[in-house]
Amino acid sequence: MHRAKRSLLAASTGSAYSDGFKMTDTPRSVFPHRHLLGIEGLSPLDIQALLDLADQKVEVSRQIEKRKSSLHGRTQINLFFEPSTRTQSSFEIAGKRLGADVMNMAVASSSVKKGETLIDTAATLNAMRPDIIVVRHHAAGAVHLLARKVDCAVVNAGDGAHEHPTQALLDALTIRRNKGRIEGLVVAICGDILHSRVARSNMILLAAMGAQVRLVAPTNLLPPGFARLGFPTFTNMRQGLEGADIVMMLRLQRERMNGSFVPSVKEYFRFYGLDQEKLSYAKPDALVMHPGPMNRGVEISSDVADGAQSLIREQVEMGVAVRMAVLEALASHLPNG
Amino acid sequence: MGTKPTLFKNARLVDPDTGREQTGGLLVRDGVIQDFGPQLAQAADAEVIDCGGHVLAPGLIDMRAFIGEPGGPYRETLKSAGEAAAAGGVTTVVSMPDTSPALDDPAVIDFIVRRARDTSVVNILPAAALTKGLKGEEMAEIGRLKEAGAIAFTDGARSVTNAQVMRRALTYARDFDALIVHHVEDPNLVGQGVMNEGEFASRLGLPGIPREAETIMLERDMRLVRLTGARYHAAMISCADSAEIVRNAKARGLPVTCGVSINHLSLNENDIGDYRTFLKLSPPLRHEDDRQAMIEALADGTIDVIVSDHNPQDVENKRLPFAEAANGAVGLETLLSAALRLVHSDRISLPKILRALSTKPAEILGLPSGRLKVGAPADLILFDPDAPYVLDKRDLKSLSKNSPFDEARLEGQVTITMVAGRIVFDRRSMSQEANV
Numbered sequence A: 001m002h003r004a005k006r007s008l009l010a011a012s013t014g015s016a017y018s019d020g021f022k023m024t025d026t027p028r029s030v031f032p033h034r035h036l037l038g039i040e041g042l043s044p045l046d047i048q049a050l051l052d053l054a055d056q057k058v059e060v061s062r063q064i065e066k067r068k069s070s071l072h073g074r075t076q077i078n079l080f081f082e083p084s085t086r087t088q089s090s091f092e093i094a095g096k097r098l099g100a101d102v103m104n105m106a107v108a109s110s111s112v113k114k115g116e117t118l119i120d121t122a123a124t125l126n127a128m129r130p131d132i133i134v135v136r137h138h139a140a141g142a143v144h145l146l147a148r149k150v151d152c153a154v155v156n157a158g159d160g161a162h163e164h165p166t167q168a169l170l171d172a173l174t175i176r177r178n179k180g181r182i183e184g185l186v187v188a189i190c191g192d193i194l195h196s197r198v199a200r201s202n203m204i205l206l207a208a209m210g211a212q213v214r215l216v217a218p219t220n221l222l223p224p225g226f227a228r229l230g231f232p233t234f235t236n237m238r239q240g241l242e243g244a245d246i247v248m249m250l251r252l253q254r255e256r257m258n259g260s261f262v263p264s265v266k267e268y269f270r271f272y273g274l275d276q277e278k279l280s281y282a283k284p285d286a287l288v289m290h291p292g293p294m295n296r297g298v299e300i301s302s303d304v305a306d307g308a309q310s311l312i313r314e315q316v317e318m319g320v321a322v323r324m325a326v327l328e329a330l331a332s333h334l335p336n337g
Numbered sequence B: 001m002g003t004k005p006t007l008f009k010n011a012r013l014v015d016p017d018t019g020r021e022q023t024g025g026l027l028v029r030d031g032v033i034q035d036f037g038p039q040l041a042q043a044a045d046a047e048v049i050d051c052g053g054h055v056l057a058p059g060l061i062d063m064r065a066f067i068g069e070p071g072g073p074y075r076e077t078l079k080s081a082g083e084a085a086a087a088g089g090v091t092t093v094v095s096m097p098d099t100s101p102a103l104d105d106p107a108v109i110d111f112i113v114r115r116a117r118d119t120s121v122v123n124i125l126p127a128a129a130l131t132k133g134l135k136g137e138e139m140a141e142i143g144r145l146k147e148a149g150a151i152a153f154t155d156g157a158r159s160v161t162n163a164q165v166m167r168r169a170l171t172y173a174r175d176f177d178a179l180i181v182h183h184v185e186d187p188n189l190v191g192q193g194v195m196n197e198g199e200f201a202s203r204l205g206l207p208g209i210p211r212e213a214e215t216i217m218l219e220r221d222m223r224l225v226r227l228t229g230a231r232y233h234a235a236m237i238s239c240a241d242s243a244e245i246v247r248n249a250k251a252r253g254l255p256v257t258c259g260v261s262i263n264h265l266s267l268n269e270n271d272i273g274d275y276r277t278f279l280k281l282s283p284p285l286r287h288e289d290d291r292q293a294m295i296e297a298l299a300d301g302t303i304d305v306i307v308s309d310h311n312p313q314d315v316e317n318k319r320l321p322f323a324e325a326a327n328g329a330v331g332l333e334t335l336l337s338a339a340l341r342l343v344h345s346d347r348i349s350l351p352k353i354l355r356a357l358s359t360k361p362a363e364i365l366g367l368p369s370g371r372l373k374v375g376a377p378a379d380l381i382l383f384d385p386d387a388p389y390v391l392d393k394r395d396l397k398s399l400s401k402n403s404p405f406d407e408a409r410l411e412g413q414v415t416i417t418m419v420a421g422r423i424v425f426d427r428r429s430m431s432q433e434a435n436v
Helices: A002-012 A044-062 A086-097 A118-127 A142-147 A165-179 A197-208 A237-241 A265-272 A312-331 B078-088 B106-119 B142-148 B163-175 B199-204 B212-228 B240-251 B262-266 B288-299 B335-344 B350-365 B427-435
Strands: A075-080 A101-106 A132-137 A153-159 A186-190 A212-216 A246-249 A287-289 B006-015 B020-029 B032-037 B047-050 B055-058 B060-065 B090-095 B123-126 B179-182 B231-234 B256-261 B305-307 B380-390 B409-419 B422-426
Touching: A044 A165, A044 A197, A044 A312, A075 A086, A075 A118, A086 A101, A086 A132, A086 A153, A086 A165, A086 A312, A118 A142, A132 A142, A132 A312, A142 A153, A153 A165, A153 A312, A165 A197, A165 A246, A165 A287, A165 A312, A186 A197, A186 A237, A197 A212, A212 A237, A265 B142, A287 A312, B006 B350, B006 B380, B020 B350, B055 B350, B060 B078, B060 B256, B060 B305, B060 B335, B060 B350, B078 B090, B078 B106, B078 B123, B078 B409, B078 B422, B090 B350, B090 B409, B106 B123, B106 B142, B142 B163, B163 B179, B163 B212, B163 B231, B212 B231, B212 B240, B240 B256, B240 B288, B256 B262, B256 B288, B262 B288, B262 B305, B262 B335, B288 B350, B305 B350, B335 B350, B335 B380, B335 B409, B409 B427, B422 B427
Parallel strands: A075 A101, A075 A132, A132 A153, A186 A212, A186 A246, A246 A287, B006 B047, B006 B055, B060 B090, B090 B123, B179 B231, B231 B256, B256 B305
Antiparallel strands: B006 B020, B020 B032, B055 B380, B380 B409, B409 B422
16 A cells, blocks of 8 residues: 555656656656755755645545555654644644554653653654654754664654744645745745744745745844845835735744844834734735634734635644655655555 | 014024024014015014124024923923023024923923914924933833934933833834934943043042043944934033044045034033032033144034033022032023024034024024024024123023033124014114113
8 A cells, every 4th residue: 555655656757857867667656855954955856746646645634534554553653852832732633643652741740851862762762663753942953962862763843943844835735725825926934034944945945846935023133144145135124025925923932032033023113013904915815824823913913814815724724734644755765665 | 373573684694504694684474484684674564673794694603402391391381491591592402301300292292382482472392202211221102202303312311221222122112213323331330430531530539420431322323223223312412532433434424414513612620619519510521632622623524413402400509519519501592592602612612602603503403493594493593693792691582591601701782583474582672672
């Protein structure tokens, strides 16, 4: 069943791959990576393959019978060093729908609290012979470190302010399904870009897929040097939104609101919060996204968040589909896969 | 505008913007300068003022005055400050946010703007706090404060010691094209110091303030400006090394300007003499060599503006042992006369000194005033640069009388001060009243 599934997959995306990959007698995987550690390092074809596969998973998830068996017998560990509700449950549902045995490792009750190092934790988990580990960690680069110490596939569910690849993939899927394309779209990423792994992954992915990415934020929340990477930056939100097809808002952490990076919530919402007035500067058919969880009245007004242009709920649905696609693509490389 | 047109005739017109001087007339209509030139001597419906060859120039713009409203109305109110300013030829005053409460809230800025408009005869433009409560910890709401009418952002008499806070505030201010004005004096190096560190302080037995309290903070700020690109104005410098720092920064093209107080151009530490607390200032009066360096830096353009650093203190705060007395001196009413000393001693030309008192501050603040130009606001002063007088502090309109120039011989006094086409001070009518 599993093998059949894979070749079906390969066939369905064959056209996309015909340039880069020769189809041989033994059908090779459409996704040639052992881990998913970031968007950086993926080719446009890799991304497209995952999005195509995720499209199928959307259909699977909308059926009454959602269970598939492509991960049957596999063990998936969700290792979250940072609390997360939506990402963790999204990965859990994705794994379960594919038939994997999913185990959530809550850090609060783990040996990490007792002083175990990240590498020791990795070695311990590795000895339990999992097939896939999904990791979130507060330190940039921690997931890469862990991936070097285990034999199984590793999925980055967010490392510090570095990358959050499945979020970027689900955002891309949401955009592609609503706009029919990614290439040529003007995407304004707005808010706390400095601390955002979502922004970094999205910038890389959207640029690779041919979108025009703009950054909108007060300079204190822009990573120094990003302007020189060729991303137009705007400190005036109205100017930054002008002509945008997609307005992607980011969450502002509470501890950054009161005078450290920006003066206050009131001031931030006044100049950088997305309300109907500022949204009117974007294209009339512009769509609004937010990775959640939202701070209503801080970075986005309720009427925009719940309005007709909002894709925020749909992003959550796409999250499960994208994570199913990622898990399945990685599982195909596992020994005996 | 309901005011009648005014024609100044037979005036010595000095435009500090262009440096041009000419004899002629100037016509004010609807609150603005409508025309001026050598030929202008008549206007049908205008009230005519014969200037008798005295100087007609743009009104002074003072970038630094402390006013006690709200919180200390016994020291100075917006109304009394306005009257003092008008008597001194100052037509625009930037008020410092060191009030109670501090000017760190858009609602308080709005209050000052309205109250000044209703009670003051000159323009009073509030500078808002750069950090909340002037504490130097969290940046204030620069965007909203600017919308409410804040002309600049400063912690007034305090320095922001935390470089990270200063960096972020400068960065944020740049996004809003806001001007940062900073008092450069490291409070930790000031410590218990109460006057310039050196021989004289040692003889008086007073703890000193090293020049490095100023230069280290100023040098740090130059590097932060280079990092952030923000518009920065050092409120006041007081020593030769500081002038050198600003000179170098300007040579490197940094967007920096700086001021000097009239006190540091006019006085030195020796004037403290017998523990005169009216000369206890922040930064402290320095050595005579530093004063000379300030004059040179003003002449070569390193120093952009002269401020009064008007800081009214009541008797209770000044009639104390020197170390315990409050800092500050009033200065609005003596700003012009004291500055003219440098003209009379041939250290600097009249247009140049007026430039540092009007055109330059207008440029830095983005105001249309500060120049003789058709269409510019009719904020004007008429003065006889040679009129001698001895300052009697009882004549001061300021509610506080802590003037370091009390009983000093001065030359040059304002006859008429006009704001937006309205005469707000007229010494001629005063002397008439005195004669009656």
